Amino acid sequence: MTLPELPYLTIIIFLPVVGALAVVLQQTTAPGRAIKLTAALFSFLPLVLSFILFLAFDSRTTGLQFVEKYPWIPRLGVNYFLAVDGLSLPLVLLTALLGFLAILASWKISLRIKEYFAWLLLLETGVLGVFASLDFLLFFLFWEVELVPMYMLISIWGSGRKVYSATKFVIYTLTGSAFMLVGLLALYFSTGTFDLVEMSQHPIPATVLPATAxxxxxxFAFAVKLPVFPLHTWLPDAHTDAPTAVSVILAGVLLKMGGYAMIRINLGLFPEVISTYAPLLATLGVVNVLYGAAVTLLQQDLKRMIAYSSISHMGYVLLGISALNPVGLTGAALQMFTHGTITGLLFLLVGLVYDKAHTRQIPELGGLSHRMPVIGIVFVVAGLASLGLPTMSGFVAEMLVFLGTFPVWNVATVLAAFGIVLTAGYMLWMLQRSFFGPLNPRHASLADADALERIPLFSLVGVIVIIGVYPAVMTNVIATAIPQLLNRLGG
Amino acid sequence: MTFEDAYRLSPELILGFFAILIVLLDLGVRRKGWLAALTLVGLGASAAWTAVLTAGGWQGTALGDTLAVDNFSLFFKFLFLGAAALVVLASTGYSIRFARFQGEYYALVLTSAAGMMLMASGRELITLYISLELTSLSLYALAGFLKDPRSNEASLKYLLLGAISSAVLLYGMALLLGLTGETHLDAIANALGRMPGANYPVLFLGIIFIVTGFGFKIAAVPFQMWVPDVYEGSPTPVTAYLSVASKAAGFAITLRVFTLALGGPREAADWSLIFAILAVASMTLGNILAIPQANIKRMLGYSSIAQAGYLMVGLATLSDLGRSGIIFFLASYAFTNLGAFIAVIAISHRIDSDLISDYAGMAHRSPLLAGALTFCLISLVGIPPTAGFIAKVYLFNAAVQQGLAWLVIIAVVNSVISAYYYLGVVKAMFMGTPLSLERVTAVRPALAALAVATVGVLVVGILPEPLISIAQAVGRSLIP
Incomplete structure (x- = not known):
């Protein structure tokens, strides 16, 4: 499929900004519905466009596609350089998808509607930009742009200790990016360019700082974002206190910025260093998987539970990277996409349960599926996908990770596989306690998901099943990016 | 004074002329708004002449080589004139507090601007000292314009500490004169090159004294004691002016003196290291002490100390790139800090309080002012898409190029600390419950000034290339 020549990525990235402006410039008396429709439109268009790009993506060739490259700050050697390859395209699609679903999931927001949707759209631009930028400074710019919208969204529309959680999120991320800035300036000094493709061609010479440093x-910056134990403590707070739609974005795509950047930059630019420290990555991965799962078992709050399970699942990404072979990397990349859809779905469901039952404490729920069968069934599906049931996308991704890592790190793989057992434990236990058994009389009059709420649920279930049954849709695309990433390792 | 001298000095002479004119007209004019307009006309005329000098190839020296009209000084002239103009615009609503002294207020803004312009041009110690005093005396008076106890205290404190620092500076200059027998910067550099090593301790002492004098002007730790009280007590437009123009003038004079006169004998006194240490002290102390502040002017005072710390990272690099980094940073900082202050002037004037807690819910009471202030605060943290982000990347890049990665690490960690208190203001404005539902608005001229500043922050943040190329040309012109 050939497309007319257009700056597709620019359009996809900046449509939400246009949407945010369109939202802000509406009159103060504008009805909430008009604002929501505007926001939905400007997040739906990027979704359509990125889906078209996904269809038009040529998976017979490797390398970058839809390249846009213009000088931006020539005196600093900075380019406006956007492109996607098999690694970033699924994430662009995921961001656009969850960005749109997050807007739908926010339909019932009634507080300061204009600001809310404007920030949500700006957030989407920041994340899309991160995935599509191949100039390190541009990447860094988008990486930072996302902070302020997140801060506002959590601290105004959140719940609980929202301002604390939002501030913690910002300080953690900023600390990470502070070190990233030093690293990227040192890289610029060593290589004379900000171009990530150019940087990845040759080993990084040691000049002002050794390559390992x-x-x-x-x-460090990416480890905060992913998050890697013990830098994860911002995550449960931010997730728990964020409004539903923001949790979806946070778990669905923001964490992936960390995993994506590790593959693109740490692996792409420093294959020599990463192969030395692969055992460290594998260890961190296993710790993440097991620690995350163990802590998840202890949670009473549904949202906190899903948050901790994300830490556990991100461990597989780290583990997959540490294998440094095509299978493991494909698994890591696919895990990011599937986790985005599964956890996005889980957070949506938790949000619905909380909206209706006004509690997220598992012991206070019970028997909910009597009153809300649709939510109950979708929750079961999402839970099974999360624990890696075959025919669901989670299974394929985790299987690939294990297949990739077992030949390299067999002990680590066996340990991490135990995480699946723990996941099954907490998921099934949680489903049992909240949705089955006798109905808690407090919840006797709950309503099920209405039509609008079902759209995001069913569409995510659809994506999860499609990838679970026919993973080649995604893996064929991802596979095109792998040779480039591994070529300096002789892979 | 030859014709050429007059021609080259006209930007300053115009300001002097308008200052006198305003004081005289003040006697007869009832509507003091005219005085502000006349001040703007004076600033505009001066800027126009500066533009003629820039474009017309009239660069050179004036008054027997004591003043340089080069790209470096022309850039700073534009900066000071622009800052003064924005401050005058922002004063329009506020200046009723000065009652019948508005004429003097505007006249002093003009004379201090003239002093700063001379500071950026001076090539000779005595000229530099006199222009610095012209600036300072005007500013001491401006600090006391509210005539309430706090403002009086600010003025007196500024005067006393300023006088001490001037004395120390003068002593440092005297030591240089004694060592070299010269007052002209080029001649000093020559003489120092031939100076016997036995004199190094004296030179070191001289450099320390000069750093002290300039450090006071740029509000670097440990010469910052005056900042919080003076910033709090002064009329807010004067605080804005101090934090931007006076600081920039301090950097201009420091850059010129240290690059031209003291560039050579680094073995005598490694002033790169001195500035690196002052940078670390200023950033760290400024940021940490800003956190507990409840008064927004005090908070911005400490923040300006921290910003001076980032700027001194550039002084420590001793490179062309570092110097252009300082120039770029100063320009972005001028937009950013003036934007923040103009919003603060408008809000605080209306609610009659400088307490951050009274800014609660300002996002409801004035989305425009709160939004602009937030944007400028984000720029001060260094988050894109703002001028502050590019400025930090550019300046820190220069430091990494010179192997100062350790200093950059300290600087970026400091930026993280600073996010905490800047976001505190954002938190109050967006998350706080408004104390009243009365809308907060600003007069048109102040809104215009705010628009100029915030649009500047955004444009420099997105399209920094033109300003970078100017900064590089300006930085290069410093070394003949």
Whole structure:
């Protein structure tokens, strides 16, 4: 499929900004519905466009597609350089998808509607930009742009200790990016360019800082984002206190910025360093999986539980990267996409339960599926997908990760596989306690999901099943990015 | 004074002329708004002449080589004139507090601007000292314009500490004169090159004294004691002016003196290291002490100390890139800090309070002012898409190029600390419950000034290339 020549990525990235302006410029008396429709439109168009790009993506060739490259700050050697490859395209699609669903999931917002949708749209632009930028400074710019919208969204529309959680999120991320800035300036000094493709061609010469030091300065920023134990403590707070739609975005795509950047930058630029420290990555991955799962078991709050399970699932991404082979990397990349859809779905469901039952404490729920069968069934589906049931996308991704890592790190793989057992434990236990058994009389009059709420649920279930049954849709695309990433390792 | 001298000095002479004119007209004019307009005309005329000098190839020296009209000084002239113009615009609603002294207020803004312009041009110690005093005396008076106890205290404190720092500076200059027998910067550089090593301790002492004098002007730790009280007590437009123009003038004079006169004998006194240490102290102390502040002017005072710390990272680099980084940073900082202050002037004037807690819910009472202030605060943290982001990347890049990665790490960690208190204001404005539902508005000229500043922050943040190329040309012109 050939497309007319257009700056597709620019359009996709900046449509939400246009939407945000369109929202802000509406009259103060404008009805909430008009604002919501505007926001929905400007997040739906990027989704359509990125789906078209996904269809038009040529998976017979490797390398970058839809390239846009113009000088931006020539005196600093900075380019406006956007492109996607098999690694970033699924994430662009995921962001556009969850961005749109997040707007739908926010339909019942009634507080300061204009501001809310404007910030949500700006947030989407920041994340899309991160995935599509191949100039390190541009990447860094988008990486930072996302902070302010997140801060506002959590601290105004959140719940609980929202201002604390929002501030913690910002300070953690900023600390990470502070070190990333030093690393990226040192890289610029060593290589004379901000171009990530150019940087990845040759080993990084040691000049102002040794390559290993630069590697870890940058890795630190991504490890905060992913998050890697013990830098994860911002995540449960931010997730728990964020409004539903923001949790969806946060777990669905923001964490992936960390995993994506590790593959693109830590692996792409420093293959020599990463192969030295692969055991460290594998260890961190296993710790993440097991620690995350163990802590999840203890949670009473549904949202906190899903948050901790994200930490556990991000461990597989780390583990998949540490294998440094095509299978493991494909698994890591696919895990990011599938986790985005599954956890996005889980957070949507938790949001619905909370909206209706006004509690997220598992012991206070019970027997909900009597009153809300649709939510109950979809929750079961999402839970099974999360624990890696075959025919669901989670299974394929985790299987690939294990297949990739077992030949390299067999002990680590066996340990991490135990995480699946723990996941099954907490998921099934949670489903049992909240949705089955006798109905808690307090919840006798709850309503099920209405039509509008069902759209995001069913569409995500659809994506999860499609990838679970026919993973080649995604893996064929991802596979095109792998040779480039591994070529300096002789893979 | 030759014709050429007059021609090259006209930007300053115009300001002097308008200052006198305003004081005289003040006697007869009832509507003091005319005085503000006349001040703007004076600033505009001066800027126009500066533009003629820039474009017309009239660069050179004046008054027997004591003043340089080069790209460096022309850039700073534009900066000071622009800052003064924005401050005058922002004063329009506020100046009724000065009652019948508005004429003097505008006249002093003009004379201090003239002093700063001379500071950026001076190539000779005595000229530099006199222009610095012209600036300072005007500013001491401006600090006391509210005539309430706090403002009086601010003025007196500024005067006393300023006088001490001037004395120390003069002593440092005297030591240089004694060592070299010269007052002209080029001649000093030559003489220092031939100076025997036995004199190094004296030179070191001289450099320390000069750093002290300039450090006071740029509000670097440990010469910052005056900042919080003076910033709090002064009329807010004067605080804005101090934090931007006076600081920029301090950097202009520091850049010129240290690059031209003291560039050579680094073995005598490694002033790059001195500035690196002052940078660390200023950033760290400024940011940490800003956190507990309840008064927004005090908070911005400490923040300006921290910003001076980032700027001194550029002084420590001793490179062309570092110097252009300082120039770029100063321009972005001028937009950013003036934007923040103009919003603060408008809000605080209306609610009659400088307490951050009284800014609660300002996002409801004035989305425009609160939004603009937030945007400028984000720029001060260094988050894109703002001028502050590019400025930090550019300046820190210069430092990494010179192997100062350790200093950059300290600076970026400091930026994280700063996010905490800047966001505190954002938190109050967006998350706080408004104390009243009365709308907060600003007069048109102030809104225009705010628009100029915030649009500047955004444009420089998105399209920094033109300003970078100017900063590089300006930085290069410093070394003949």
């Amino acid at each position: 630069i590697f870890f300065l940058i890795f």
